[in-house]
Amino acid sequence: MKPLVEYALRLGDDGLVLGQQLSEWCGHSPMLEIDLALANIGLDLIGQSSHFLKLAGDTEGEGRDADVLAFHRDVLDFRNALLVEQPNGDFAQTIARQFLFSNWQELLMRELMRSHDATLSAIAGKAVKEVVYHARFANEWMVRLGDGTEESRNRIIAGLEWMWRFVDELFAVDATVEELIVRGVAVDPRLLRAEWDARIAQALAEATLEAPKPRRAASGGRSGHHSEHLGHLLTEMQFLPRAYPGVAW
Amino acid sequence: MKAAAHAETGEALKDRVLEILSHVPDPEIPCVSVVDLGIVRDVREDALVITPTYSGCPATLAIASAIRSALDRAGLGRLRIETVLSPAWTTDWISEEGREKLRAYGIAPPPHGAARYSLRDAPAACPRCGSPHTEEISRFGSTPCKSLNRCLACGEPFDRFKCH
Numbered sequence: 385m386k387p388l389v390e391y392a393l394r395l396g397d398d399g400l401v402l403g404q405q406l407s408e409w410c411g412h413s414p415m416l417e418i419d420l421a422l423a424n425i426g427l428d429l430i431g432q433s434s435h436f437l438k439l440a441g442d443t444e445g446e447g448r449d450a451d452v453l454a455f456h457r458d459v460l461d462f463r464n465a466l467l468v469e470q471p472n473g474d475f476a477q478t479i480a481r482q483f484l485f486s487n488w489q490e491l492l493m494r495e496l497m498r499s500h501d502a503t504l505s506a507i508a509g510k511a512v513k514e515v516v517y518h519a520r521f522a523n524e525w526m527v528r529l530g531d532g533t534e535e536s537r538n539r540i541i542a543g544l545e546w547m548w549r550f551v552d553e554l555f556a557v558d559a560t561v562e563e564l565i566v567r568g569v570a571v572d573p574r575l576l577r578a579e580w581d582a583r584i585a586q587a588l589a590e591a592t593l594e595a596p597k598p599r600r601a602a603s604g605g606r607s608g609h610h611s612e613h614l615g616h617l618l619t620e621m622q623f624l625p626r627a628y629p630g631v632a633w
Numbered sequence: 634m635k636a637a638a639h640a641e642t643g644e645a646l647k648d649r650v651l652e653i654l655s656h657v658p659d660p661e662i663p664c665v666s667v668v669d670l671g672i673v674r675d676v677r678e679d680a681l682v683i684t685p686t687y688s689g690c691p692a693t694l695a696i697a698s699a700i701r702s703a704l705d706r707a708g709l710g711r712l713r714i715e716t717v718l719s720p721a722w723t724t725d726w727i728s729e730e731g732r733e734k735l736r737a738y739g740i741a742p743p744p745h746g747a748a749r750y751s752l753r754d755a756p757a758a759c760p761r762c763g764s765p766h767t768e769e770i771s772r773f774g775s776t777p778c779k780s781l782n783r784c785l786a787c788g789e790p791f792d793r794f795k796c797h
């Protein structure tokens with residue numbers, strides 16, 4: 385597979401999977417404002433994803449469009465990071481996941497705007513403006529939950545503990561990305577780590593929380609080795625187009 | 634490309650297309666047209682170039698199909714609709730007229746570009762009473778492009794177009 389196809393799939397699948405997860409909150413959130421926020425964030429991510437998947441399909445040149453890639457690939461073909469497929473859990477766990485992801489995605493999109501690939505750069509230019517809102521929303525809720533009641537504090541600590549092991553994968557580089565970095569197409573995520581660490585530390589301090597202790601990192605999503613959760617998510621997400629091939633509004 | 638014998642070209646075509654599109658409303662905020670919104674990028678002999686507002690804006694498809702119908706009705710079926718992502722749309726593309734229409738409709742227009750990326754937007758002026766004493770209730774409102782605010786002077790809640 386061409387490296388650019390692989391890279392675009394990774395970016396697209398991150399947004400698609402996380403967007404699908406967030407859509408599950410619709411109608412179930414603790415407050416109306418949160419319901420609107422999570423649905424809107426999910427919508428942004430799925431919109432960005434459709435642009436990345438279109439790029440993957442166009443570059444591949446085998447006639448697969450964004451819908452085919454979203455709805456007609458199986459678990460092993462998905463390239464999202466493990467973080468985004470972690471279950472919603474309670475609201476605190478969802479916020480912990482968003483907090484770690486959106487702060488990373490914002491830094492990533494800012495850099496990706498300078499990609500030598502014009503399409504990647506254009507998608508990132510649109511996405512970055514959306515993602516700053518996501519990061520801001522997640523950071524504010526980290527503070528409210530961490531510096532809130534004993535109950536909210538315990539829950540956000542548990543949420544962070546769960547999600548923390550999936551962070552390192554966001555900053556990992558393999559041969560595919562390495563090649564694209566050299567060509568100025570992909571962002572080198574290792575160069576984002578220091579700023580990400582600083583942002584996370586600042587938000588956690590404001591939330592009167594401590595970063596979880598380092599633990600053995602889990603990875604594999606970028607090469608198709610996923611947790612059990614992704615299969616369940618795809619079953620739900622892909623049911624309609626698979627049961628009724630070619631169905632349209 | 635040689636224009637068809639009956640087809641107007643250049644500026645004349647552009648003016649006519651913009652006139653037609655100025656009657657195509659945004660499906661989510663019908664007080665403004667797609668021209669007011671600033672999503673029309675170019676009119677060429679064979680194509681109309683538009684740009685999406687937000688990546689995930691659910692109105693994107695509805696807008697494209699409304700534009701298609703309007704062009705077809707005007708006998709401009711030969712114009713394809715092309716979508717470009719770059720340069721990215723920003724709220725600064727909304728025309729002055731569009732901003733006035735938003736305000737009259739009860740939606741505070743977005744601050745001008747200086748605030749982009751800052752997120753610390755100054756409070757909006759209340760679109761009903763004009764008071765600057767307002768507060769943001771939620772950064773995410775009834776559509777992806779709006780935040781929810783409240784006027785501390787007259788007590789009315791109102792939408793604000795987010796700076797984007």
Ligand SMILES: [Zn+2]
Nearest residue numbers: 759762784787
């Ligand atoms: Zn007022």
